Amino acid sequence: MNQVQALAERTIAAPVDRVRAAVADYRETRSRILTGHFSDYEVKSGGTGAGTVVHWRLQATKKRVRDCLFEVSEPTPGALVEADRNSTLVTTWTVEGNDATSTVRIATTWEGANGVKGFFERTFAPAGLKRIHDELLANLAAAL
Numbered sequence: 001m002n003q004v005q006a007l008a009e010r011t012i013a014a015p016v017d018r019v020r021a022a023v024a025d026y027r028e029t030r031s032r033i034l035t036g037h038f039s040d041y042e043v044k045s046g047g048t049g050a051g052t053v054v055h056w057r058l059q060a061t062k063k064r065v066r067d068c069l070f071e072v073s074e075p076t077p078g079a080l081v082e083a084d085r086n087s088t089l090v091t092t093w094t095v096e097g098n099d100a101t102s103t104v105r106i107a108t109t110w111e112g113a114n115g116v117k118g119f120f121e122r123t124f125a126p127a128g129l130k131r132i133h134d135e136l137l138a139n140l141a142a143a144l
Contacts, residue, residue, distance in 0.1 A: 008133030
């Protein structure tokens with residue numbers, strides 16, 4: 001298998017504590033910033049930061065839909081890790097900044113296919129997922 005990674009980053013004009021709180025808020029903020037690529041969003045347990053379990057379906061393309069059940073951890077201050085129980089998909093949200101601005105990074109990795117299918121996945125999937133992440137970050141900036 002081959003690891004595939006998609007990255008997105010945005011600077012938001014809001015204090016780092018406020019942005020971290022919004023990113024960790026799966027009950028309110030997260031459900032409001034989702035794009036049309038997400039459906040069936042449901043917080044299964046928790047709702048704020050580490051210990052949260054959340055479900056959604058991600059439609060990356062017309063034919064590619066992932067049913068995700070994420071368990072959230074917070075390995076370091078300012079970082080949330082969403083690990084999918086149904087696959088190798090892991091998304092890490094990192095928020096750094098100060099009292100005026102914050103930089104939010106989303107990094108998603110997963111074990112991709114081998115061979116020709118893997119080549120196309122490594123070539124096209126990161127750009128598609130980056131577009132989805134860019135939309136999420138734009139929605140987060142608008143919500144704050």
